[in-house]
Amino acid sequence: MSADFLYGIEVVLNGLMAGVMYALVALGFVLIFKASGIFNFAQGVMALFAALTLVGIMEGQVPFSHLINEIFGTEIHHFGWHVPALLAISLTLLVMVAFAWAVQRFLFKHLVGQEPIILFMATIGLAYFLEGFGDLMWGSNIKTLNLGLPQGGSRVIEDMTAKLGGDDFYGFFIDKLDMVATLVAIVLVLSLICFSQYTKQGRAMRAVADDHQAALSVGISLNFIWILVWSLAGLVALVAGVMWGAKSGVQFSLSLIALKALPVLMLGGFTSIPGAIVGGLIIGVGEKLFEYTIGPMVGGATENWFAYVLALMFLVFRPQGLFGEKIIERV
Amino acid sequence: MFYREAGDFKTSYDADSQTFPIAFDRYRYWVVLAVAFLVIPFVINDYWANALLVPFLIYAIAAIGLNILTGYCGQVSLGTGAFMAVGAYACYKLMTAFPDISILIHIILAGGITALVGAAFGLPSLRIKGFYLAVATLAAQFFLVWLFNKVPWFYNNSASGQISAPERFVFGIPVTGPNTEAWAMYLICLVFVTGSAIIARNMTRGSMGRKWMAIRDMDIAAEIIGVNPLRAKLSAFAVSSFFIGISGALFFAVYLGAVEVGEVFGINKSFLVLFMVIIGGLGSIFGAFAGAAFLVCLPVVLKLIGVDLLGWPPDLVAHFQLVIIGLMIMFFLIKEPHGLAQLWRVAKEKLRLWPFPY
């Protein structure tokens, strides 16, 4: 097999794994949208905030240190301790649950019944707020996330696949971190699907996603379900934040993932979990392949927009996405 | 007492549908115009112009444009930043290619070019609706910004990739370039704002406005009673992009002077103008002004308090700005989803009765 073709396969593999990451972020959106009809633009910032909080707790940072120092003239920055990873993750999870509760109590409780565009704008406001809040709390400089996850290219795979090509083929370069991320994502998706299908709360969630009134009439507490859903979304955000953050550091650009999830959702439909996954994979592979083949001819950086154009073309032919519910209009 | 309609009978349909039915409003309108055109140019200084008035005027035009598309016609667009870029780059190419023609013509032509581009990117709206359309406009946003970055023809092959506005004059007075004075910047923007507002008002109160609103409220019923949805939606995109293009051209040529497309016309710009339209009030020309004023003044006020008053470092203040803007947006959406325009309308209703309670 020619080296070019093999490199093409490598691109596809990397694309698949990037796609899994996109799907992970898109999942958070689908969860919230299914249960409450809200498109949560803040999902990306939630990932950033979760990662920031995790690093902050692990490093023993004092929250709001910059602000406190400014007001009181002190110079404190760290508590001086380091929290082990597992405990830190649990604590961060608690923070995300508290966040879910606060968002429900102070924001969405007052916006019941509003049009989707208003709800969407509210989540953009939430995103801005959370970004500034996270910066105030933990500082806006880039942090490194050190969870002891394996990094760097996998030598094992490189060696295994080197034989496939000619003499100048060095074997597939697959980042170990990407593989871990894929595994984690698969585990997460499977557990979410199991949770939603087989547990009592999962069933309640699906009931709420279908019809608020009907769910209320059988005794399901909408508030509780919404807090649950936002907490789950927070969990997904945390995982996504950790994976992306371990790869490229915890910084502002993490919040831009939200924007990448949008074409995934357009493709897969806003209400479908398998759609988010398939959509993510298609976008991941499509992006990388396009950049690999056509990118060099047009100056590169096509990944900025290709996902959107791809999703747009899909939508023109199938306005509800691949898995979304078909919109039938009646008069 | 003074704010009354009683005794003010309209004797023609024309008078009945005028913009300011109450006499007091009409006088107020003329007073505001008089102050804007005759007083402010003499008292304005560089700081006020650059920090507040000029961006307010320019964003007001963009907000009027987006309001037509989203508020009157119901098509959500997140591509405003990119369309402003189209206006800016069109103006730049025209200015450099035809240096002898007045910049006023260039700006209007730039608006026209943006109208065509906007209509083209509006074609998906025939198949895709609501949310999906909003995300589809993001394709326009990201693609156009990438295009202006990558294709050297757009920035005349300059090494930096930036575009800068050459010096131009109107009636012998510089309006672009380093020698421009504050009042000249202000006045040229004011002229465009006034023209845009009048044209927008006329279009929205006639049959075009009704077609747009019909599509917004129930597009199926609209089609069944005879509205051609293709023409209505594309005309909304075109007219809206015309105004947004003009605002982009002014933003580049008059206000900033030089632009790097990714920073200035990115997605944050799209969100900013959308916030202005929503906070100001969808479907209201006044709302466009109110929203633009609010979102231009708020960061300036916060900076004044934070940096000048409290002496905090700018990055801390920047974080606070994000927090407070986010809070204000959420607060507004909870308290008054119809925006400042609605608050204004309610206030006027109360004023019509004052000093009586009902």
Place this chain on the structure above:
Amino acid sequence: MSDTAVQMQEQQMDGYTTEDGRKIGGVMMDLRSITLRFGGVVAIQDITFDIRQGEIRAIIGPNGAGKSSMLNVISGFYQPQEGEVWFLGKKRPTMRPYQVARQGIARTFQNIALFEGMTVLDNIMTGRLNFMKTGWLAQSIWLGSAKKEEAINRQKVEEIIDFLEIQTIRKTPVGRLPYGLKKRVELARALAAEPDLLLLDEPMAGMNVEEKEDMSRFILDVNDEFGTTIALIEHDMGVVMDLSDRVVVMDYGKKIGDGTPGEVRNNEEVIAAYLGVAHE
């Protein structure tokens, strides 16, 4: 179709005058062998009937019979898989709904389809859209032609507002009106288009006796003063019998009766469809 009805049709192909002096013309809308399917569901099965100029034609039948779908076919919203629509003696090609509207067909809807964000006046003015021809340029300047056209059309709309007695709610946003008034505004919007054929989908739904009398009076006046042909779907048998010249009865997508109210009332199939059949 009963024998008498066939006889009647053959004798009166070119129009006739009713007992109370109203003129009924030739065939205006002819629906031939219409079949409409949604996936596996057959909403309308091989239905043929016509509507004559100047008459009031009722379409009745139990719920789910396909009556609204029939109106949707007439107004061009649904395209039938089989069959032809003939309008004013010519076969109608496949058209978008707005093109059908421009041919002179207006309608009201079962669940009100008004533009809730606009005032009553603006809603009715949208009915005049096909008469307003000034371009965008003239409108943006709002001098001369645009202003004049607006005033002329406003005048026509005011006439309709007087006719339907809704003067006091002109400037009220439609979203705030009670149901009965909304129905009247919808009728006004349809009338504003000066249609040749007016389709009414359950105009009396949800009304009390007084409101029904008012609406019946309006419908008769519209037919009388403007000569508008009217096709209406209605459940209230009293209204149907009193108002209409001819009646079409549908059940499960098929036509089970077609003729004058008297004939249809005594048709056994119709009675069976509405009241059910006794099983022995």
